[in-house]
Amino acid sequence: METILNVKGLTKSFGPKKAVDGISLSVIRGEVMGLLGPNGAGKTTAIRMIMGILTPDAGEICFNFGGRPQQLDKGKIGYLPEERGLYDDARVIENLLYLADLKGRPAREARREALQWLERLDLGDYADQKLEKLSKGMQQKVQFIASILHRPELVLFDEPFSGLDPVNQDFFKEIIRELQDGGTTVLLSAHQMNLVEELCDSIFLINHGREVLSGKLQAIKESYKEHLVELRYNPAEESGFLKKIPGLRILREQPGLAVMRYSGSAGINALLQEFGSRLTVSTITVEKPPLHEIFIETVRERGEDIEVA
Numbered sequence: 001m002e003t004i005l006n007v008k009g010l011t012k013s014f015g016p017k018k019a020v021d022g023i024s025l026s027v028i029r030g031e032v033m034g035l036l037g038p039n040g041a042g043k044t045t046a047i048r049m050i051m052g053i054l055t056p057d058a059g060e061i062c063f064n065f066g067g068r069p070q071q072l073d074k075g076k077i078g079y080l081p082e083e084r085g086l087y088d089d090a091r092v093i094e095n096l097l098y099l100a101d102l103k104g105r106p107a108r109e110a111r112r113e114a115l116q117w118l119e120r121l122d123l124g125d126y127a128d129q130k131l132e133k134l135s136k137g138m139q140q141k142v143q144f145i146a147s148i149l150h151r152p153e154l155v156l157f158d159e160p161f162s163g164l165d166p167v168n169q170d171f172f173k174e175i176i177r178e179l180q181d182g183g184t185t186v187l188l189s190a191h192q193m194n195l196v197e198e199l200c201d202s203i204f205l206i207n208h209g210r211e212v213l214s215g216k217l218q219a220i221k222e223s224y225k226e227h228l229v230e231l232r233y234n235p236a237e238e239s240g241f242l243k244k245i246p247g248l249r250i251l252r253e254q255p256g257l258a259v260m261r262y263s264g265s266a267g268i269n270a271l272l273q274e275f276g277s278r279l280t281v282s283t284i285t286v287e288k289p290p291l292h293e294i295f296i297e298t299v300r301e302r303g304e305d306i307e308v309a
């Protein structure tokens with residue numbers, strides 16, 4: 001698999017604070033990678049170093065466009081910064097065309113596509129408005145368009161969902177999937193892990209500037225020891241035996257329903273067989289815990305605390 005971005009030993013301190021502490025990651029061409037962690041974990045600092053805005057204290061950053069290792073080429077990269085980087089007193093369309101021009105996109109194409117994007121993101125009527133007239137969420141949408149208008153091979157979205165309502169969050173997710181389908185590689189940062197986990201092929205979980213977990217999301221979930229189990233059964237039946245099963249913890253229970261966590265050594269199949277042999281089961285769902293719970297548990301197991309900015 002070809003990597004498009006390789007980062008090794010990236011480190012940055014602000015005074016005594018180690019904001020990023022020796023992280024190494026590789027983004028594979030065509031994937032969506034989530035750089036995930038709580039507020040203040042070091043995500044923005046890492047992205048700013050990758051974008052050449054901050055100089056690392058140590059570490060290497062290498063891009064790979066067209067099969068050749070190379071340094072930063074902003075024409076091939078899209079960047080949605082956490083802080084907005086647009087001109088408030090310029091019109092929306094001027095902002096977009098100016099940035100597309102800086103990245104080398106021909107003006108006519110850029111205008112046509114900018115207007116299409118504005119239309120699609122419900123901003124068609126705002127193209128000639130000054131940016132300052134738009135709400136925070138609308139400005140976020142303009143910034144989003146600005147980051148992809150030059151058709152970059154790699155896009156870095158720093159907290160792309162901030163300031164958006166749930167409908168627009170879903171809309172952004174849809175567009176990110178479309179970008180991926182079109183061959184764009186995406187590295188996105190977010191603190192709301194549950195919001196983005198379904199989007200990501202790979203994740204890099206960060207806390208106090210250090211890696212907590214990284215790799216393919218599916219593999220991380222599969223290797224996680226605990227299952228979440230929701231069992232529905234005939235409410236007239238006796239379920240007291242559940243409390244005695246090793247490794248089974250009941251989170252919520254009422255006649256006919258038990259929501260549980262299971263990490264027993266007998267394994268999930270044995271557990272399901274036991275349910276089937278002792279109860280008239282109507283439905284069972286088994287899934288892995290959400291990513292933020294895996295994150296919290298992993299940090300806790302290491303005896304660390306969770307970054308609070």
Ligand SMILES: Nc1ncnc2c1ncn2[C@@H]1O[C@H](COP(=O)(O)OP(=O)(O)OP(=O)(O)O)[C@@H](O)[C@H]1O
Binds near residue numbers: 082
């Ligand atoms: N310019 C700076 N000067 C001093 N400290 C800084 C600076 N930039 C970041 N920090 C500190 O570095 C740490 C990491 O911050 P960073 O913004 O990278 O975190 P983050 O994971 O992006 O958080 P958030 O989700 O809140 O954006 C924090 O403790 C922050 O206070």
